[in-house]
Amino acid sequence: MRKEYRPMALGFWGIGFPLVIFGLFFCKTPAQRLTVFLSAAIFLIVGTLIYRAKQ
Amino acid sequence: MKLAAVDWIFIVWYFILSIGIGLYYSKKAGKSISEYFLSGRSLPWWLLGTSMVATTFSSDTPLAVTGIVIKDGVSGNWFWWNFMLGSALTVLFFAHLWRRAEVVTEVEFIDIRYSGRAARFLRGFKALYLGIPVSCITFGWVTLAMVKIIQIIFGTSGVAALAICLGLTVFYTTLSGLWGVVATDMLLFGVAMLGSIVLSVVSVEKAGGIGAMVEAVKALGAGTGKDYLSVFPPLGQALPLAFFVALFVQWWAVYYPGAEPGGGGWIAQRMLAGKDARHAVKGTLWFTIAHYVIRPWPWILTALAALVLFPGITGAAPGEMESAYPRMIAFLPKGIMGLVVASLFAAFMSTIESIVNLSGSFLLNDFYRPFVRKNASEKHYVAASRVLVIFVSLLGAGFSYVLGSVKMGWQLVMELSAGIGLVLLLRWYWWRINAWSEIAALSASAATAVYLKIFPDNALVRGLGRGLEKAGFRVDAWGVGILLIVAVTTVAWIAVTFLTKPDETDKLLAFYRKVRPGGVWGPIARLNGGAYKLQAAPFFGWGLAVLMILFLLLGLGKVIFISFGAGAAYLAAGGLAAFLLSKVIAKIDWEGRK
Numbered sequence: 001m002r003k004e005y006r007p008m009a010l011g012f013w014g015i016g017f018p019l020v021i022f023g024l025f026f027c028k029t030p031a032q033r034l035t036v037f038l039s040a041a042i043f044l045i046v047g048t049l050i051y052r053a054k055q
Numbered sequence: 056m057k058l059a060a061v062d063w064i065f066i067v068w069y070f071i072l073s074i075g076i077g078l079y080y081s082k083k084a085g086k087s088i089s090e091y092f093l094s095g096r097s098l099p100w101w102l103l104g105t106s107m108v109a110t111t112f113s114s115d116t117p118l119a120v121t122g123i124v125i126k127d128g129v130s131g132n133w134f135w136w137n138f139m140l141g142s143a144l145t146v147l148f149f150a151h152l153w154r155r156a157e158v159v160t161e162v163e164f165i166d167i168r169y170s171g172r173a174a175r176f177l178r179g180f181k182a183l184y185l186g187i188p189v190s191c192i193t194f195g196w197v198t199l200a201m202v203k204i205i206q207i208i209f210g211t212s213g214v215a216a217l218a219i220c221l222g223l224t225v226f227y228t229t230l231s232g233l234w235g236v237v238a239t240d241m242l243l244f245g246v247a248m249l250g251s252i253v254l255s256v257v258s259v260e261k262a263g264g265i266g267a268m269v270e271a272v273k274a275l276g277a278g279t280g281k282d283y284l285s286v287f288p289p290l291g292q293a294l295p296l297a298f299f300v301a302l303f304v305q306w307w308a309v310y311y312p313g314a315e316p317g318g319g320g321w322i323a324q325r326m327l328a329g330k331d332a333r334h335a336v337k338g339t340l341w342f343t344i345a346h347y348v349i350r351p352w353p354w355i356l357t358a359l360a361a362l363v364l365f366p367g368i369t370g371a372a373p374g375e376m377e378s379a380y381p382r383m384i385a386f387l388p389k390g391i392m393g394l395v396v397a398s399l400f401a402a403f404m405s406t407i408e409s410i411v412n413l414s415g416s417f418l419l420n421d422f423y424r425p426f427v428r429k430n431a432s433e434k435h436y437v438a439a440s441r442v443l444v445i446f447v448s449l450l451g452a453g454f455s456y457v458l459g460s461v462k463m464g465w466q467l468v469m470e471l472s473a474g475i476g477l478v479l480l481l482r483w484y485w486w487r488i489n490a491w492s493e494i495a496a497l498s499a500s501a502a503t504a505v506y507l508k509i510f511p512d513n514a515l516v517r518g519l520g521r522g523l524e525k526a527g528f529r530v531d532a533w534g535v536g537i538l539l540i541v542a543v544t545t546v547a548w549i550a551v552t553f554l555t556k557p558d559e560t561d562k563l564l565a566f567y568r569k570v571r572p573g574g575v576w577g578p579i580a581r582l583n584g585g586a587y588k589l590q591a592a593p594f595f596g597w598g599l600a601v602l603m604i605l606f607l608l609l610g611l612g613k614v615i616f617i618s619f620g621a622g623a624a625y626l627a628a629g630g631l632a633a634f635l636l637s638k639v640i641a642k643i644d645w646e647g648r649k
Contacts, residue, residue: 022065
């Protein structure tokens with residue numbers, strides 16, 4: 001019964017992966033890069049937790 | 056401001072994701088009214104709590120906080136931080152009762168608690184009042200704020216983009232009901248927070264880094280005689296009446312959307328949609344933490360950076376102070392700019408979708424079904440709900456076009472219901488309150504607010520103002536007005552309660568057995584064969600919850616302003632309060648079966 005939440009998990013991964021690209025190519029300073037990479041990590045982890053959550 | 060191709064790609068991608076998630080749930084939502092408005096009462100705490108905080112995080116919220124900080128400093132936020140006391144009260148004393156009541160809407164509560172024609176009138180009136188004027192004004196206010204943001208970012212051409220965004224949001228909300236709303240809210244809150252954090256980091260960098268920014272703000276404060284960084288109003292001066300009213304009156308007296316005394320509106324809707332009472336409690340606690348501890352600091356940082364980057368903004372008009380927030384977007388590099396613009400759309404969409412779903416629930420469940428078309432099929436009611444959601448959306452969009460400034464209307468709506476909070480709290484715990492008590496509270500509150508609008512400088516206001524000044528307060532018209540409205544309303548509803556008959560015993564007994572509230576239910580408890588006791592644990596829990604929020608809020612602030620020692624101490628105290636609170640919550644029997 002986990003599939004109910006899966007679109008939400010896909011949404012979080014769908015934002016998390018582009019953030020990694022933004023962190024690599026568009027951030028101008030270390031502080032910006034750190035913020036974007038940390039945010040990407042949070043999005044990917046939350047997406048995974050939602051994917052594994054039981055209904 | 057000019058967006059690069061990569062910004063547009065991210066914005067379009069964000070829309071595809073959020074609308075795709077919303078549409079996925081459309082089939083599930085069409086099964087019944089319970090699915091459409093309450094997600095089949097199957098939401099886990101993390102989903103319902105995040106949906107609450109996503110809804111309260113609107114496009115105008117960061118702007119409002121920016122305006123407050125630029126005008127009054129960080130301590131100005133007590134204008135809304137005071138509601139943490141009420142929110143913690145809702146967690147410990149009301150969330151589980153809402154879930155046990157098993158109604159579809161906040162308004163349906165009237166049907167299971169009160170009896171007679173007064174109850175029928177009150178239910179119909181509140182369904183229309185909350186479903187049309189209050190919802191449309193909220194819709195219009197949020198949309199107008201977003202129009203202002205869009206015009207700063209894109210110029211007038213952005214309004215067409217906003218209309219498309221609005222149309223798409225209403226489209227998937229209409230089809231997918233609360234399932235679509237809460238599922239997209241998860242992502243929308245994440246994106247909205249991401250945008251505000253990234254914007255705060257870039258803003259602080261532009262202001263010279265956190266250390267230089269703090270020094271510059273302190274220097275600015277020394278020049279203007281204000282302490283912009285203090286979390287509390289300065290001691291040793293006359294206490295602002297507004298701060299006193301916020302801390303001791305506003306949170307239990309004023310019906311403010313998202314912070315209704317005892318829960319209401321979209322907060323109650325999500326508690327009712329929880330898997331069980333425990334999930335409703337935990338979800339509301341998560342909302343309270345996210346709302347008061349996690350959300351504000353990025354906005355505060357951006358506002359403080361604006362103080363440094365825009366010299367002279369402290370003397371600007373309130374609207375211009377608020378506009379400092381979207382103006383900061385100009386400092387963002389390409390790619391990141393698209394991300395922040397998408398976050399503003401996310402904040403806007405998460406509020407709009409909840410408003411239209413909620414107002415649809417009032418109009419369908421509390422007006423159409425009991426008064427217009429009884430005993431129709433579930434399919435009919437779901438179809439009618441969808442029509443009502445579209446109706447409210449069109450009306451709300453119309454409001455935002457017609458009204459140049461909704462703020463005055465919005466303030467009036469707040470003032471009209473400024474004194475009703477106590478009756479909303481006590482109706483759960485005191486058997487004697489009846490439908491007339493609520494009607495009296497609503498009427499007295501509205502009448503006093505209108506009287507004060509027409510005659511703001513009357514003998515009563517002057518007398519109370521002088522008395523408060525003598526008592527050492529720095530008096531303002533708003534604080535005096537709220538105190539008067541609350542006093543008149545409280546006297547009126549208590550008098551009416553004792554002058555009218557109690558509700559029918561059968562109705563009260565059925566409510567008492569179903570909700571099992573505890574409190575003062577004398578004759579009803581005796582008829583029940585025993586009373587449900589109000590335990591001491593929720594009172595301890597309330598104190599712990601307030602301390603936890605306060606310490607975590609202060610601790611985060613200290614860490615951000617590089618006072619690591621004090622920050623660690625506050626965070627440790629907050630962590631201890633959280634640990635003790637978790638023990639209290641685990642101990643309480645939320646279903647009330649024992």
